Structures are given as structure tokens and as C-alpha cells.
Amino acid sequence: MSVYCATLLDVRGIQGYLFSSNYLKENVGASNNVHEAMDGYIRYAFRQMRYKTNIRVLEKPLEFDDSLRIEDGSIDAEVVYAGGGNALIVFKNSEAARSFTRTYTREMIKKVPGLNLLVCHEEFEFGNNLYRSLKELLRMSFYKKMNRRIDNDVLGLGVTAKCQSSGLPAEYIINLSRGESEKELKKLSDVAMKKYLSYKSGKQRLEKIIKRNGYDIPDNFDKIGRTKGENSYIGVIFIDGNSMSRRKEEIGKNAKNDREYIQRIRSFSESIEDASIDVMKSVIKELIGCIEKKDSEWHFKDMFSGCTFRLYEDEANNVLMPFIPIVYGGDDMTFVCDGRIAVSLCKEFLVKLSSEKLSDGYPFYACGGVAIVKAHYPFFMAHLIAEQLCENSKKFLEDEGLKDKMASAIDWQIIRGSRSKNIEDIREREYSIISGNKELIFRPFFVGNNKRAKEFENFVSMMNNFSEENGWPRSKVKGLRNMLRDGKDSTRTYLNNYGIKLPDSKNGVYRNYIEEGFYARKTPYFDAIELKDMYFSIGGDNDDSLRD
Known part of the structure; x- marks a missing residue:
């Protein structure tokens, strides 16, 4: 029986690579680089090696032809799956796998510096062994991660500038301003620069999913959550x-x-x-x-x-x-x-x-x-x-x-x-509660339709009843928040002084809480007061602003 080679490509430390910068363009570019690591660079290596594969068109995003199978001997490699930072590929033999790896990793080092990649190979006989081989590959990958050599590189000298994103030595200075009258210069390392340069491709990938239809995609965190004079x-x-x-x-x-x-x-x-x-x-x-x-x-x-x-x-x-x-x-x-x-x-x-x-x-x-x-x-x-x-x-x-x-x-x-x-x-x-060992945190919540107090829709229904129409002006809600911190006795006294009860949901799942605010040592009202000013529900009429 023929011996094949299963190869696992595993990107490690994705979170550190994706989210280390506070510049949104770099985050989007980094995400696109990870995507390309499991798509474009795989296809590039196959083209360079002139391998026959189960990918329909090597010049286009991954799409598989299920009629092309490695065990039939008609192709050199079959991609089982690729995405999310890892890929499993079956090669006709170990030499084909290692040749691919040399070409692939060389391109990755040039195009995506800073992205850590582990590659593991395992030979197996095709029949009923691939899943066991994958488990062994995952074990090998974990072992390599735990035992990888830590390089103590010199990150800079007295005469070098520091990258404003990564902290690595800067190799580029770019102008972020759109006009010529004012220049906003930024120093970038090679790692950050490759992310920045990938932003355009990342945005184009997004626009294939989202029709802009008059709405532009933000390129700065400040432009996402800011209303002048209000919210940031x-x-x-x-x-x-x-x-x-x-x-x-x-x-x-x-x-x-x-x-x-x-x-x-x-x-x-x-x-x-x-x-x-x-x-x-x-x-x-x-x-x-x-x-x-x-x-x-x-x-x-x-x-x-x-x-x-x-x-x-x-x-x-x-x-x-x-x-x-x-x-x-x-x-x-x-x-x-x-x-x-x-x-x-x-x-x-x-x-x-x-x-x-x-x-x-x-x-x-x-x-x-x-x-x-x-x-x-x-x-x-x-x-x-x-x-x-x-x-x-x-x-x-x-x-x-x-x-x-x-x-x-x-x-x-x-x-x-x-x-x-x-x-x-x-x-x-x-x-923390000043008196007594009670919980001010009620969340997490289930998401789904049921009649439990720990269901999010019921919580929102109760939260929306904190309104002036229901006898809860902002000043009274603020006072309740302070009483909840003191505990059940202070909350009950506060409610009795005003002659009011706490709001309930439409289906009455909080009826055990409305008299004193607490039940079974917990309260949902502190969560509601905290979230209320930060909760706008989405919904309404749809439009055809997305591609089919």
C-alpha cells in the first residue's frame, strides 16, 4: 500500500499578531495576512512547484474539486481543509511535502514577518489512518510550541528609532496624512509595515461581502465609536x-x-x-x-x-x-x-x-x-x-x-x-457589596427564547421598564444603584420610602426580585442600570445592501 504524507500548517500566536496594534488599518491588514497564509501563499507554493492539486483554479481563492483525490494518483497534493490559522494537506510522499514546505515558508518569511508558523509532517498508509495521523500532528505541534527556542534578539540600539506599533526597530517612515500641508509621520517596523500594506487587500476582501451602498468602512477606532461631544x-x-x-x-x-x-x-x-x-x-x-x-x-x-x-x-x-x-x-x-x-x-x-x-x-x-x-x-x-x-x-x-x-x-x-x-x-x-456577601453581577445570560430570569431577552424587557413613564426618572435610578451596593436591606428601605417596586419583564420572570432587589443572593438590576445607557438595539427593515 502507498505511503502518503499528512502535513499540518499551524499559525501560532494569532492573537498577538492580530491585536497588538491600536491602528485599525494594521489590524485589518494583519487579519488579511493570516487569511492569505491559509489561502494565497498555499496556492503560490503549489504554482511554484507546479503541483497538481484538488484546487480548481490556483489563481483564485480556494475552491476544491472533490473529484480529484490523492489516492487515485492523479494529483500531487490534496488540501483537506484550510482556514482559521491552520491547514491539513495530504501529499503523495514526504519529499513532495518537504519541497512544498521550503517554498511556502520562504514566501511567508518574506511577505508576512512576525507571523509564527509551525509545520509538522506524518507519514501514513491511506485507508483508515488519516484521523490518527492528524491527532499525532496536533500533538507534535503542541510539543514544538512548548519547546520552541526563545530568541533574544537585539531589538534596537541607541541610534535606532522604535516602531510606534510593535516596539521593534523602525525601518520605515510613512506619512499618514492625506493633505500635503500637514504631515503626520509614523515610524514602522517591517512587521507593522507589512500589515499596513495589506490593509487595502483586507478592505477589498470585506467589500466583496459588504456592498458599501453609500456607507464607508472605518479605518480608525476613533471613527467607530465617537459622536461629537457625546460618546467615545x-x-x-x-x-x-x-x-x-x-x-x-x-x-x-x-x-x-x-x-x-x-x-x-x-x-x-x-x-x-x-x-x-x-x-x-x-x-x-x-x-x-x-x-x-x-x-x-x-x-x-x-x-x-x-x-x-x-x-x-x-x-x-x-x-x-x-x-x-x-x-x-x-x-x-x-x-x-x-x-x-x-x-x-x-x-x-x-x-x-x-x-x-x-x-x-x-x-x-x-x-x-x-x-x-x-x-x-x-x-x-x-x-x-x-x-x-x-x-x-x-x-x-x-x-x-x-x-x-x-x-x-x-x-x-x-x-x-x-x-x-x-x-x-x-x-x-x-x-463588591458593602454589607453582606451578595452578587451584583447577574450575567452571563442565555441567548434564546425561554422563560428563565437568566435569558437575555427577558433581561432587556426588564431593563427597558426603567423609564420615567414607569416611575423611574434618572435621579431615582442613580439612587437605586447606590442602594444596591449597600445590599438588600438598604434597597428595600429605599423602595419603601418611595412606595415603588422594581421593574419586571413582560413575562414576569423577575417577580421574586421586585420587592427587595435580591433573590438567592443575586440581583439583575445593577447590570440593567449599568447597561441601559449603553444599549441600542438593532433591527428594523432590511435593504439590499449586501451581495447575494
């Missing part, structure tokens, strides 16, 4: 699919042979990408449905309350969309948007993802974390906190008895000044 918060959203590793393992265990495994794992990977892109298009349609022109200015309108905020317009009076995807097309996604729509936007993604069925027949359940921060807050830290919040959501599902995480959940945090990297430290410091 952005939302960093991280969404991660639930139990994806387990679902991939089930595919491997249940496949009858290598060919069935290739077909099933490829279909699963493609179904994730299709669902992710389709949901992003759908959410952006809803987002655009909330944008309206009012008194010659463009506004975002909450379709529930009617409240609005003004959108950013550039020097050419182009209105900028208050949202930009950074990482998309896989089971983990990162978006940046205006802080006022961040929680609602994340919720919409989770709802729509859970309505999509993947190729294994189960819904695309996911969890989300939202960090709402000032526009100049370190982006890497904001994303790290969003990841921790997403992990909180997953732990919440486990604590609720959903070990397979076949549900969706959301957690968020508004950060007004803290620079801590640990969400638990932030919450322990800012959400």
Missing part, C-alpha cells in the same frame, strides 16, 4: 463556537475510512465558513436598517425606543458604518463596533448562528464576550478581556448543566478606567 466608546466582540473540537473528533471517530473522513471534515469546515459569512451579512442588513438621515445628518435609530445617536462622517461627508469585522469566516470571530450597539450586535450574531445547522446536523451554537472600552484603550487588552468574557459564558453553560454547550450565552463588561488584564480582578474590585 467602542465594543470589541469575540464569538467562539461551542464544542467544535468535540464535534470534529466525532467526525473522525465515526468516519468509516480516510476518504469519508476527508469529505466529512471538509464539509464541516465549509459549512462553518458559509454559516459565519451568511450570518454576518444578515446582521449587517439589520444594522443598516437602523441608519436614517435626520436633518441632513446620519443617525443610528433604536427601533424599539426611537432613541438615536449621530454617526461619524469623514471630511468628504461619507457616513461610516459603526461596525467592522476583524476576524470572520470561521468558528471564532472578532468584530469592532460602536460601544452603544455592541451587546445587541453580539446577541443578534448568537441568535442567528444558532439557527444555522452545520454539516454534522447540529446547530451552530456559540458564546460571546463583549468588552466596551474607550476608543484609545489598548486593543490587545480589550480583546483579551472579550475572550475571558466569552469563556465566562461557556463556563456558565457548564454550570447550568449543559456540558455539550448546546446553547448560546453572552457576557459583557463596560470598562471606564481600569487597565487590568483580568476580568475577575475588575469585577472583584468594582462590584
